[in-house]
Amino acid sequence: MSDSSRIIDGKAFAEKLRAKIAEQVAFLKEKHGFTPGLAVVLVGEDPASKVYVRNKGEQTKAAGMASFEYKLPDTTSQAEMLALIDKLNKDPNVNGILCQLPVPKQIDPQAIINAIDPDKDVDGFHVVNAGKLATGGEGLVPCTPYGCLLLLKDRLGDLAGKHAVVIGRSNIVGKPMAQLLLNESCTVTIAHSKTKDLPDEVRRADIVVAAVGRPEMVKGDWIKEGATVIDVGINRIEVNGKGKLVGDVEYATALPRAAGITPVPGGVGPMTIGLLLRNTLVAACRQRGVKLPD
Numbered sequence: 356m357s358d359s360s361r362i363i364d365g366k367a368f369a370e371k372l373r374a375k376i377a378e379q380v381a382f383l384k385e386k387h388g389f390t391p392g393l394a395v396v397l398v399g400e401d402p403a404s405k406v407y408v409r410n411k412g413e414q415t416k417a418a419g420m421a422s423f424e425y426k427l428p429d430t431t432s433q434a435e436m437l438a439l440i441d442k443l444n445k446d447p448n449v450n451g452i453l454c455q456l457p458v459p460k461q462i463d464p465q466a467i468i469n470a471i472d473p474d475k476d477v478d479g480f481h482v483v484n485a486g487k488l489a490t491g492g493e494g495l496v497p498c499t500p501y502g503c504l505l506l507l508k509d510r511l512g513d514l515a516g517k518h519a520v521v522i523g524r525s526n527i528v529g530k531p532m533a534q535l536l537l538n539e540s541c542t543v544t545i546a547h548s549k550t551k552d553l554p555d556e557v558r559r560a561d562i563v564v565a566a567v568g569r570p571e572m573v574k575g576d577w578i579k580e581g582a583t584v585i586d587v588g589i590n591r592i593e594v595n596g597k598g599k600l601v602g603d604v605e606y607a608t609a610l611p612r613a614a615g616i617t618p619v620p621g622g623v624g625p626m627t628i629g630l631l632l633r634n635t636l637v638a639a640c641r642q643r644g645v646k647l648p649d
């Protein structure tokens with residue numbers, strides 16, 4: 356197996372996904388006379404968040420959807436945020452709402468997320484959507500884990516019976532990822548900072564999803580031969596005075612052992628915005644009572 360055939364190209368997958376969404380949006384406009392709309396709220400000046408929000412706006416418009424951007428100063432209070440969310444909840448042209456994370460410390464992110472109408476919560480972080488994911492309801496699924504799942508299914512097909520190890524237990528990636536894999540009948544282990552022997556857990560995994568936010572923490576020699584590795588980490592490090600982006604997995608040493616591995620950049624990251632557009636499309640169709648176009 357060549358190294359290039361082991362690489363799971365999330366960038367290419369996401370491009371195809373976005374092209375399909377653009378066709379579905381054009382169909383909705385022509386046949387049903389409406390355009391899905393996404394509102395993104397950014398509070399503060401975090402440089403990475405600014406880039407992500409700009410990319411979200413550009414890709415939303417490129418897919419033919421309406422984009423509404425709210426850029427608020429980092430002194431914004433929680434009450435001001437809640438008032439904006441209330442306004443967006445009531446706006447029929449806004450089908451999806453998200454608040455870019457992280458938010459400044461005076462704002463409780465979960466309070467903001469839970470103030471969003473769950474049917475417009477295109478991040479899938481609202482407690483109602485988390486509950487639906489856990490109980491088999493039709494909610495909105497968090498974008499990053501949803502993107503990981505699509506990449507895994509595309510590469511492996513049926514996941515039933517696979518032993519998956521998810522490293523990280525955040526509400527936005529680790530927990531929903533584990534739930535999605537469980538829903539696919541995987542045997543799931545969630546590893547975290549208190550896990551006793553992480554290398555041993557990883558060595559037994561057919562699927563490894565790393566979402567810890569620590570540069571190259573998962574070593575290549577922990578990866579079982581033929582395993583599939585999904586690297587959610589996006590860590591900025593400095594090498595010889597130059598900035599570099601690396602994942603949570605030591606890519607160079609994991610690549611020859613893995614049957615499939617996502618690179619950083621160009622793996623999971625681009626899928627996040629692709630699935631955000633898909634969630635916005637799904638939310639808009641549900642709100643309008645229209646079947647999702649094929």
Ligand SMILES: Nc1nc2c(c(=O)[nH]1)N[C@@H](CN(C=O)c1ccc(C(=O)N[C@@H](CCC(=O)O)C(=O)O)cc1)CN2
Nearest residue numbers: 407453454455456457478498620621622623624625627
């Ligand atoms: N409300 C949310 N906030 C945040 C989320 C989220 O899903 N919802 N996720 C991340 C940031 N994020 C989207 O918001 C995001 C991160 C990374 C990428 C991406 O395409 N990364 C590129 C590399 C880009 C770079 O150079 O930095 C890649 O991996 O190839 C897209 C979206 C936190 N906040």
